[in-house]
Amino acid sequence: MEKLEQSGLSKEELITVFKQVLMGRRLDERLWQLTRIGKSSFNISGQGAELAQVAMAMAFETDKDYFLPYYRDMTACLVWGMTPKDIIMASFGKDADPNSHGRQMPNHYGSKEHRIVSHSSTVSTQMPLATGVAYAAQLENADYIALTTTGEGSANQGEVQEAMNFAGVKKLPVVFVIENNGYAISVGTREQYANEDFSHRGPAYGFPGYTVDGNDFVAAYKACKEAADRARSGEGPTLIELVVARLTSHSADDDQSIYRSEEELTELKEKDPLAAFTKQMIDQGYLTEEEIEEIEEKIKQEINEATDAAEAEADPSADSLYDQVWA
Numbered sequence: 001m002e003k004l005e006q007s008g009l010s011k012e013e014l015i016t017v018f019k020q021v022l023m024g025r026r027l028d029e030r031l032w033q034l035t036r037i038g039k040s041s042f043n044i045s046g047q048g049a050e051l052a053q054v055a056m057a058m059a060f061e062t063d064k065d066y067f068l069p070y071y072r073d074m075t076a077c078l079v080w081g082m083t084p085k086d087i088i089m090a091s092f093g094k095d096a097d098p099n100s101h102g103r104q105m106p107n108h109y110g111s112k113e114h115r116i117v118s119h120s121s122t123v124s125t126q127m128p129l130a131t132g133v134a135y136a137a138q139l140e141n142a143d144y145i146a147l148t149t150t151g152e153g154s155a156n157q158g159e160v161q162e163a164m165n166f167a168g169v170k171k172l173p174v175v176f177v178i179e180n181n182g183y184a185i186s187v188g189t190r191e192q193y194a195n196e197d198f199s200h201r202g203p204a205y206g207f208p209g210y211t212v213d214g215n216d217f218v219a220a221y222k223a224c225k226e227a228a229d230r231a232r233s234g235e236g237p238t239l240i241e242l243v244v245a246r247l248t249s250h251s252a253d254d255d256q257s258i259y260r261s262e263e264e265l266t267e268l269k270e271k272d273p274l275a276a277f278t279k280q281m282i283d284q285g286y287l288t289e290e291e292i293e294e295i296e297e298k299i300k301q302e303i304n305e306a307t308d309a310a311e312a313e314a315d316p317s318a319d320s321l322y323d324q325v326w327a
């Protein structure tokens with residue numbers, strides 16, 4: 001694993017990365033708590049993918065590029081400009097929730113302000129939409145590009161092949177990221193596809209594909225940056241497979257101990273990017289343990305305030321039932 005300074009980012013930027021990773025983890029823990037005390041109906045979690053998501057999102061120009069995420073991308077959405085309150089309002093189904101004004105399930109991110117395109121519960125339908133956004137950018141000669149993500153299981157849907165094929169044919173400015181966490185609910189990768197690496201599919205559609213360790217910040221950031229640069233300079237799409245861990249059950253409605261062995265669950269702890277990245281930050285002289293404690297405290301306070309503020313928002317009124325929906 002390369003040293004963090006090889007990322008080309010400043011000390012200040014790397015500390016921001018750390019704060020975003022930690023916020024992603026602690027906010028997700030809050031969302032689980034809210035389901036457990038009956039204040040929220042559902043949570044599906046990106047725990048284990050936070051570092052990869054920050055590396056990915058940072059490689060883009062989040063003030064002009066489009067993001068078409070999937071349900072585990074909360075941390076990436078925060079980097080893209082959403083706030084903890086925005087996220088928590090979706091869990092509560094509040095009227096002011098920018099994701100869907102309380103119409104969607106939690107974890108279905110969307111923000112018109114931040115060019116985060118709302119997605120369907122039908123997995124991977126964001127992929128052809130991202131190809132469409134990139135096609136619009138090309139037709140308009142605009143300089144924004146599109147990033148879209150999905151899981152490795154969902155990436156076997158037919159429309160993902162259509163999305164990648166058309167993007168390859170037209171050399172569209174889109175980056176396809178597969179967050180490979182080894183499972184589609186309870187189904188392991190060996191039952192999902194026959195190739196060793198998912199990234200083989202890039203060359204199959206005429207563009208590069210890379211498999212990258214999502215816990216290696218420098219590798220993940222560099223791969224995503226190169227892909228974003230390629231897209232922006234008109235060289236076309238890239239497929240990036242970020243190998244990440246799924247530290248939690250599939251969702252708040254699942255119990256992974258039924259299909260993952262005790263041994264596997266114990267080993268999983270070693271794949272925790274937060275623990276490993278914290279150690280790197282300390283060992284490589286970016287933060288002291290004391291400073292980390294201060295950051296923890298600030299984040300805790302911020303999440304508590306965001307939770308209270310979100311809870312105080314109004315619920316959608318019954319007479320607004322037909323607002324904010326397509327038809």
Ligand SMILES: Cc1ncc(C[n+]2csc(CCOP(=O)(O)OP(=O)(O)O)c2C)c(N)n1
Nearest residue numbers: 121122123151152153154155181183184185
């Ligand atoms: C078309 C479709 N089929 C099935 C589902 C149910 N479903 C939701 S998430 C999921 C597993 C997806 O696994 P993967 O793509 O690996 O993403 P992960 O959840 O592991 O991040 C399934 C089968 C769905 N939402 N849409």
Ligand SMILES: [Mg+2]
Nearest residue numbers: 151181183184
């Ligand atoms: Mg998966």
